[in-house]
Amino acid sequence: MDWSFLIEGKDSVSVSTDSRNLPDGCIFVALKGDTFDGNKFALQALQQGASMAIVDDESVYNSIQSAGEYSALLVENSLLALQDLARAWRRHWGKRIIGITGTNGKTTTKELLAAVLSTKYNMHYTQGNLNNSIGVPLTLLQLTSAHELAIVEMGASHPGDIKELVEIAEPDCGLITNVGKAHLQGFGSFEGVKATKRELYDYLVAHNGLVFRNADNQNLEQMLSEAQKSATVQVVTYTSGTMPEGTHLVGAYNSENIQAALCVGEYFGVSREDGLAAVRAYVPSNNRSQKTVTDHNTLIVDAYNANPTSMQAAIQAFDFSLSAQQSKSAAVYILGAMRELGEYSHTEHQNIVNMLLERKADTVFLVGDEYRETTAPYPIFSSVEDLCEYIKANPLQGYTILIKGSRSNKLEKVLPLL
Numbered sequence: 001m002d003w004s005f006l007i008e009g010k011d012s013v014s015v016s017t018d019s020r021n022l023p024d025g026c027i028f029v030a031l032k033g034d035t036f037d038g039n040k041f042a043l044q045a046l047q048q049g050a051s052m053a054i055v056d057d058e059s060v061y062n063s064i065q066s067a068g069e070y071s072a073l074l075v076e077n078s079l080l081a082l083q084d085l086a087r088a089w090r091r092h093w094g095k096r097i098i099g100i101t102g103t104n105g106k107t108t109t110k111e112l113l114a115a116v117l118s119t120k121y122n123m124h125y126t127q128g129n130l131n132n133s134i135g136v137p138l139t140l141l142q143l144t145s146a147h148e149l150a151i152v153e154m155g156a157s158h159p160g161d162i163k164e165l166v167e168i169a170e171p172d173c174g175l176i177t178n179v180g181k182a183h184l185q186g187f188g189s190f191e192g193v194k195a196t197k198r199e200l201y202d203y204l205v206a207h208n209g210l211v212f213r214n215a216d217n218q219n220l221e222q223m224l225s226e227a228q229k230s231a232t233v234q235v236v237t238y239t240s241g242t243m244p245e246g247t248h249l250v251g252a253y254n255s256e257n258i259q260a261a262l263c264v265g266e267y268f269g270v271s272r273e274d275g276l277a278a279v280r281a282y283v284p285s286n287n288r289s290q291k292t293v294t295d296h297n298t299l300i301v302d303a304y305n306a307n308p309t310s311m312q313a314a315i316q317a318f319d320f321s322l323s324a325q326q327s328k329s330a331a332v333y334i335l336g337a338m339r340e341l342g343e344y345s346h347t348e349h350q351n352i353v354n355m356l357l358e359r360k361a362d363t364v365f366l367v368g369d370e371y372r373e374t375t376a377p378y379p380i381f382s383s384v385e386d387l388c389e390y391i392k393a394n395p396l397q398g399y400t401i402l403i404k405g406s407r408s409n410k411l412e413k414v415l416p417l418l
Helices: 038-047 058-067 078-093 106-117 135-141 161-169 190-206 218-227 254-267 272-281 308-325 342-358 369-373 384-393 411-417
Strands: 027-029 052-055 072-074 097-101 123-125 149-153 173-176 210-214 234-238 290-293 298-302 330-336 363-367 399-404
Touching: 027 038, 027 078, 038 052, 038 058, 052 058, 052 078, 058 072, 078 135, 078 161, 097 106, 097 161, 097 190, 106 123, 106 149, 106 254, 106 272, 135 149, 135 161, 161 190, 173 190, 190 210, 190 218, 210 218, 210 254, 234 254, 254 272, 298 308, 298 411, 308 330, 308 342, 308 399, 330 411, 342 369, 363 384, 384 411, 399 411
Parallel strands: 027 052, 052 072, 097 149, 097 173, 123 149, 173 210, 210 234, 298 399, 330 363, 330 399
Antiparallel strands: 290 298
């Protein structure tokens, strides 16, 4: 569709898909899903100050037209229209976009890279976790003429997801942080994960883009080689390196996220010295790689998400940190279930239990019924609420505690009790 009537000559475009959050004069896009239908709120959005409503329900469109004082656009599919508008705006904006995907660390890498590049550029980057088929278009539509560079995070849980997103965002360069065992129910296998994440490489190869790649990661090397069968692409490499001193991040696995941010920063003209300063100033949030010292315990919180690869890395980093610091406090593991693993769920949860058994872990609390089919000799709680009740009756004090699990476990609810 030709969107020039909405974007030509504009410095910005204001779009909302939430009738409860309508900046004055915005375009309201009526999305619908299994449990909601934004078309029902289109007229209300216009009455509340939206300048136009994009709808895909003809009866709603007719009722708006009948009102005579509001502007509406009838499309076949509102989500596809949102994506198409976002792509048109991205082309109108016309500057460089860095695409980021990967199984683990993509959000942290995105945040670190934004911190590094913000020392030189007026940046726009994905806010929070808006990295799907709705979030990516909304991120692009937040770009203004004042922005000089953008970072777009792209998530995936099914084959073809990254292909869909890169064809909307049209990145000029990009990186895959790593690949691991996540969303196996959707991808079908680890090979399915790699094939889907590789779609970023495929796009960059096909469009003469630039790839930033961890030279230490053999999976990424193989994936890029497969993507370059028909053409080649410019590649800038970095290594996993070691954790620099003085950061607020915990976990040695963050070293490769930091090195990626520094590498991309240097490519865009940010000195390593300035990049390191930005990394050291960055304070993680949203329960990602956070270290918190409370009145009772030291908490290592990495509970925004979890899959077999990141769970194993978190346990290894936690153990290494305790060993390196010769910590005198006892260790406690609070681990939530890993979701969307399908037929691999039992095996992967048993693997985590085996890791704990090998370490002779004394105090372990497992949250999620997925652990009940394992050989775990530890307390298992069906929900975080059950765990909270237990800890209220049996307070923990003087411990170093790892809290790690999939977001759906809501392990953050236990933090006030620790």
